[in-house]
Amino acid sequence: MKLTGAQMVCEGLVKEGVGVIFGILGGALLPLYDTLPQYPQLRHILVRHEQGAAHAADGYARATGKVGVCFATSGPGATNLVTGIANAHLDSVPVLAITGQVARPFIGKDAFQEVDITGITLPITKHNYLVMDAAEIPKVVKEAIYLARTGRPGPVLIDLPRDVQIEQAEFHYPAKVDLPSYKPTLRGHPAQVKKAAKLINEAQAPVIIAGRGVIISGGYSELKELAETAQIPVITTLLGISCFPESHALSYGMLGMHGMAYANMAVDAADLIIAIGMRFDDRATAKVSAFAPHAHIIHIDIDPAEIGKNVRVDVPIVGDAAAVLKELNKLVNPAKHIDWVRQLDDWRKEHPLTIIRDTEQLLPQYVVRQIYEATKGEAIIVTGVGQHQMWAAQHYWYDRPNTFISSGGLGTMGFGLPASIGAKVGCPDETVWCIDGDGSFQMTIQELATIVQEKVAVKIAVLHNNYLGMVRQWQEMFYGKRYVATPLSSPDFVKIAQAYGFPALRVEHKKEVIPAIQKAMEEPGPFLIDFNIEPEENVYPMVPPGAALSEVLEGPKKQAKAAKDSAKLPVSNL
Amino acid sequence: MTKHTIVALVADKPGVLNHMASLFRRRGFNIESIAVGHSEVPHRSRMTIVVDGANTMVEQVRKQLDKVVDVVKVFDITGDAMIARELALIKVTATSTTRSEIIEIVDIFRANIVDVASDSVTIEVTGDENKINSLLKLLRGFGIKEIAKTGRIAMARGAARASPVEKKATKAKGKKTS
Ligand SMILES: Cc1ncc(C[n+]2csc(CCOP(=O)(O)OP(=O)(O)O)c2C)c(N)n1
Ligand SMILES: [Mg+2]
Numbered sequence: 001m002k003l004t005g006a007q008m009v010c011e012g013l014v015k016e017g018v019g020v021i022f023g024i025l026g027g028a029l030l031p032l033y034d035t036l037p038q039y040p041q042l043r044h045i046l047v048r049h050e051q052g053a054a055h056a057a058d059g060y061a062r063a064t065g066k067v068g069v070c071f072a073t074s075g076p077g078a079t080n081l082v083t084g085i086a087n088a089h090l091d092s093v094p095v096l097a098i099t100g101q102v103a104r105p106f107i108g109k110d111a112f113q114e115v116d117i118t119g120i121t122l123p124i125t126k127h128n129y130l131v132m133d134a135a136e137i138p139k140v141v142k143e144a145i146y147l148a149r150t151g152r153p154g155p156v157l158i159d160l161p162r163d164v165q166i167e168q169a170e171f172h173y174p175a176k177v178d179l180p181s182y183k184p185t186l187r188g189h190p191a192q193v194k195k196a197a198k199l200i201n202e203a204q205a206p207v208i209i210a211g212r213g214v215i216i217s218g219g220y221s222e223l224k225e226l227a228e229t230a231q232i233p234v235i236t237t238l239l240g241i242s243c244f245p246e247s248h249a250l251s252y253g254m255l256g257m258h259g260m261a262y263a264n265m266a267v268d269a270a271d272l273i274i275a276i277g278m279r280f281d282d283r284a285t286a287k288v289s290a291f292a293p294h295a296h297i298i299h300i301d302i303d304p305a306e307i308g309k310n311v312r313v314d315v316p317i318v319g320d321a322a323a324v325l326k327e328l329n330k331l332v333n334p335a336k337h338i339d340w341v342r343q344l345d346d347w348r349k350e351h352p353l354t355i356i357r358d359t360e361q362l363l364p365q366y367v368v369r370q371i372y373e374a375t376k377g378e379a380i381i382v383t384g385v386g387q388h389q390m391w392a393a394q395h396y397w398y399d400r401p402n403t404f405i406s407s408g409g410l411g412t413m414g415f416g417l418p419a420s421i422g423a424k425v426g427c428p429d430e431t432v433w434c435i436d437g438d439g440s441f442q443m444t445i446q447e448l449a450t451i452v453q454e455k456v457a458v459k460i461a462v463l464h465n466n467y468l469g470m471v472r473q474w475q476e477m478f479y480g481k482r483y484v485a486t487p488l489s490s491p492d493f494v495k496i497a498q499a500y501g502f503p504a505l506r507v508e509h510k511k512e513v514i515p516a517i518q519k520a521m522e523e524p525g526p527f528l529i530d531f532n533i534e535p536e537e538n539v540y541p542m543v544p545p546g547a548a549l550s551e552v553l554e555g556p557k558k559q560a561k562a563a564k565d566s567a568k569l570p571v572s573n574l
Numbered sequence: 575m576t577k578h579t580i581v582a583l584v585a586d587k588p589g590v591l592n593h594m595a596s597l598f599r600r601r602g603f604n605i606e607s608i609a610v611g612h613s614e615v616p617h618r619s620r621m622t623i624v625v626d627g628a629n630t631m632v633e634q635v636r637k638q639l640d641k642v643v644d645v646v647k648v649f650d651i652t653g654d655a656m657i658a659r660e661l662a663l664i665k666v667t668a669t670s671t672t673r674s675e676i677i678e679i680v681d682i683f684r685a686n687i688v689d690v691a692s693d694s695v696t697i698e699v700t701g702d703e704n705k706i707n708s709l710l711k712l713l714r715g716f717g718i719k720e721i722a723k724t725g726r727i728a729m730a731r732g733a734a735r736a737s738p739v740e741k742k743a744t745k746a747k748g749k750k751t752s
Pocket of ligand 1 (some may be wrong): 082218384385387388389411412413414436437438439440443463465467468469471
């Protein structure tokens with residue numbers, strides 16, 4: 001059977017179980033879009049900016065575990081995807097981006113809307129393809145989806161010249177992927193697993209640090225079994241949040257720059273770190289030379305290139321987190337670690353994070369907590385990047401697997417709103433709250449039109465502090481309170497929402513918080529709440545840049561200790 | 575800093591060389607030489623890359639190279655016994671008085687004269703870097719007009735195997751997980 005290139009793309013997507021595409025068309029992708037009506041199984045969601053398409057595909061992929069797909073035309077459409085692709089790359093999210101390209105005879109001639117998108121995305125994709133022959137499309141689509149979702153997941157891009165979309169070729173869909181050069185190791189090496197079990201069985205003060213790899217592998221029950229069998233405290237990275245129930249007695253929160261003091265103390269004091277599906281990012285380890293100074297380190301990760309990259313590792317195990325944990329659990333002896341667990345509980349009592357100042361001010365932490373109460377901790381929370389992201393991570397308790405979606409590696413402001421669209425489209429029965437900052441929100445605010453046109457019932461809480469707050473906090477602490485370029489004015493978000501066509505409320509006082517959230521939850525469609533929070537509230541705890549995890553600041557009182565002199569500030573980014 | 579010789583078996587496709595080079599560039603490595611040609615496997619090229627770098631950094635890049643989907647196998651043979659060769663073409667000023675002296679040197683080095691003009695000769699030499707550098711040193715006095723060199727190509731020593739690379743790489747895979 002002969003099909004056009006465009007039909008073959010659609011056939012492939014349907015065969016691979018793709019149901020949703022986020023995108024914007026243009027000349028170079030018109031043939032593909034023209035074919036979409038022949039495939040009603042493929043729901044297309046028109047976004048307002050291609051960055052939104054990539055983030056929505058990313059949010060969809062994180063929420064569902066399936067590959068998120070986005071389309072963009074050649075040139076500016078393709079370059080607009082770049083931030084979203086980089087975001088998916090750094091957080092290991094399976095995203096398939098399909099871009100239009102100028103017709104083959106025009107490639108390399110600086111034709112209208114031509115960019116070398118495979119060249120541009122080379123370092124931020126797991127793999128990419130420029131398809132020069134329609135007959136290759138079935139194989140390319142099959143491979144691309146396979147590469148995106150297997151091993152360490154990541155974004156894959158297919159660049160399709162316009163004339164290749166029109167070209168006809170015989171359609172043969174391959175039954176299997178044949179990629180001899182790509183064979184991810186799933187099962188851990190038995191000898192390594194044995195060594196790891198020995199370390200675990202001998203440890204007096206072990207700690208698990210679990211990352212997004214646990215979520216990707218679906219290894220929730222395996223992780224729980226390990227923790228419970230040997231009574232090992234579980235700490236997560238930012239992206240590991242919700243891989244282990246936070247109300248569990250063995251859950252000790254998140255580590256890192258804005259992690260819980262007791263989590264950072266535990267890592268500092270531990271004699272064994274069991275790192276699972278995490279990559280020792282500098283935001284998590286703080287000063288790497290002082291990381292877990294007394295501990296042996298077991299590192300379980302599917303990507304061999306992560307082993308030994310940032311910290312010394314005693315027992316590396318390359319493999320899928322769930323598969324390795326399953327094997328490991330067979331060898332781990334029941335244990336109690338009574339003293340160690342008690343020590344952590346004492347630290348938790350002495351250094352509580354969860355107490356929110358009792359004040360009439362409208363505190364962001366309080367808002368997050370009330371969203372938690374109203375949703376009974378059952379919602380999927382999607383965030384922007386900044387202080388609000390940290391408050392959302394700290395003050396909502398994530399008990400259900402995979403309910404926290406946030407941009408970790410790239411720290412992309414503007415991720416929240418489009419990613420929440422993706423999450424809600426992927427999980428229509430879930431309550432999805434986007435907790436955004438006034439700055440982040442305005443980076444992709446145009447996607448409000450998408451939620452209206454596509455009837456996506458996301459609830460939006462803007463923690464509106466009139467600042468690029470996280471940067472202002474650094475200026476306050478390390479740059480002598482010189483608030484250069486951080487004060488931020490915004491339009492009236494309530495009127496904005498209404499202008500886009502859905503209801504919204506402004507909250508200025510603490511007492512309005514609960515009724516407003518209630519109102520948002522009762523509304524069947526989208527709803528926005530503009531929370532006018534305390535403008536200069538800071539995120540604590542904080543490990544100042546360049547300091548060790550043990551040097552955590554728990555509040556403004558101890559701030560004097562922090563490096564006041566910006567010149568002494570180590571190399572670190574916001 | 576050590577000079578590393580990295581050998582890779584890669585898919586014979588556009589973009590692969592670019593991808594490999596960019597992984598070095600990103601970390602500020604200067605590639606000293608790179609040589610690519612067909613291998614014994616159809617549609618696969620073998621690449622020899624020479625870089626200067628700290629061992630841990632090079633190992634990190636090697637692992638990153640290994641992740642590139644179009645890279646079949648890659649290993650660092652620096653510590654292994656290996657055969658390494660380069661080819662150089664050297665155009666030297668030669669007058670009737672100096673020509674015989676040049677020919678003598680060329681013979682000692684088992685190099686070849688591949689072109690003769692009224693005022694120059696062109697010499698072809700293969701060997702390891704030391705040999706080529708020694709020859710260049712001796713020829714410098716005559717006046718070198720032009721040099722073209724290939725990068726290093728290299729292979730681990732050992733009995734010929736059906737596919738030495740595959741064998742070597744399985745070993746490397748085992749190492750990775752252990
Ligand atoms: C695209 C992008 N630009 C700049 C930054 C640097 N940055 C990090 S946090 C932040 C402020 C975020 O402001 P807002 O969204 O209002 O959140 P808040 O910190 O006030 O809660 C900025 C500018 C970034 N992370 N991403
Ligand atoms: Mg703000």
